[in-house]
Amino acid sequence: MRPLLQTSARLRLAARHRLAYPVLALAFLAGCPKAPPENPVPETPVSTAPEPATPEAPKPDEPKPDEPKPTETAAAADPSQLTPDERSINDAVALLEKGDAGARAKAESLLQGVTKKNPDLAFAWFNLGVAAYQGGNMDKARDLFETAADKDPKFGAPYLYMGVIDEKSSGRDAAIATWRTGVTHDPENIDLRVALIGALRDGGRIDDAIAEAKAALKVNSNSIGVYNNLGLIYMEKGDLDLAKFVFLKARDVPGGDTNVYLRTNLGRILYLQGENSGALFNFQEAVKLDPEFLPALVYLAEMYQSDRNYTDMVPLLETAAKKAPEDHGVQMNLGIAYRGVGRYPEAKVAYETALKLEPTNPNPYFNLGILYGDYLKTPEGVKMYDEALEAFGTYVTMGGKERDLAKTYIESVEKDKKKYLKKKEKEASDATRKAQEAAAKKAEEEAARNKPPEPKPPEPTPPEPTPPDGGAAPDGGAPQ
Secondary structure (H helix, E strand, O other): OOOOOOOOOOOOOOOOOOOOOOOOOOOOOOOEEOOOOOOOOOOOOOOOOOOOOOOOOOOEEOOOOOOOOOOOOOOOOOHHHOOHHHHHHHHHHHHHOOOOHHHHHHHHHHHHHHHHHOOOOHHHHHHHHHHHHHOOOHHHHHHHHHHHHHHOOOOOHHHHHHHHHHHHHHOHHHHHHHHHHHHHHOOOOHHHHHHHHHHHHHOOOHHHHHHHHHHHHHHOOOOHHHHHHHHHHHHHHOOHHHHHHHHHHHHOOOOHHHOHHHHHHHHHHHHHOOOHHHHHHHHHHHHHHOOOOHHHHHHHHHHHHHOOOHHHHHHHHHHHHHHOOOOHHHHHHHHHHHHHOOOHHHHHHHHHHHHHHOOOOOHHHHHHHHHHHHOOEOOOOOEOHHHHHHHHHHHHHOOOOOHHHHHHHHHHHHHHHHHHHHHHHHHHHHHHHHHHHHHHHHHHHHHHHHOOOOOOOOOOOOOOOOOOOOOOOOOOOOOO
């Protein structure tokens, strides 16, 4: 029987972005998959059960901006040329990068001193916004970012993070509006453009997203983030050839061949088009670039699963499970991998973990049914028929999509159970008969041992001796 394969249900990751010194350069790189449809991928269905269709491929997604990072003022070639305010800003940046509350308080004090003396320094207001963001005060952070943007409208970073806050507090449309404003003021800020493209794509505004992507490439024809988003847009439109063309183009730009998101997306396109060797190579390269990158781990494990290569599948999914312990799909696939290498008790734990994570998802019951029915045994070495039937029955009751296949498995398990019970009944009957025969034989032997010996027949009485000639006459007679 074949377990239900699921690609990870929660693979939306955020990349780590830093503001480079002295210029701002946030790398928004696309490439994390969304949740796939809940269709099972069977392995070896029993008897005449038809093999269900392979599920639609999960769709990647781009990461969102991470926590804003502080940025220094434009450093002079000779640090001694920095003004006292610029040195204070850079000292505050160093404190904010430590990330602890004490350092943050000192940084805020330095920055507040700068803004009192020189209220027009946008960098100081921006870094105060970073401090507020780090402290969890989003309203204050947004106000400070807005002040930084007012002081220098061409400074794009404040708009970027105002959009991040707007998306969390007011929704995608509010973020799109903020990012559009930022692009208007800082048209060469590629990070703002990438954020805008991603939001438009997420909102289903595909034509707008394509137009923004093409405009962004006119600004920076080497932007991997723009290429990634554009390729993902064409994937979602179903134009895999065009998506592949975009990803291959991106691979040739500086840094493209070492970008984990691009490698993962290119691998996915090749996989969907049946170019398995190319897909395998790109997934493997992605894992080399980042051994903990969840989408690449899951996609590569999926390829190994299709080849029944459970040995290589296990370590990938063990890493994925550590990276995303609350991910139901990872636990499901880890259970399949464990089952494939004969680690049945661990497979059971993985399926049960998946069930705890999503109690309303019936698929773990299906896989538990297979595990009980074909692999796990009682301490006496007997297959766990009743547990298998209960698991498959629960799957059917919960409305699992492969109910007909589950019913086929139920019939198969019931037949196996009947054969087993009939065999055990015969064995018990044979054992009883043999025991009875052995007991009868033993009783017979015991009786034979305890039987008294037969009495010996009496010895024969010797005959009367014959008298010799001339001897005495018979009684009452006279000699002749």
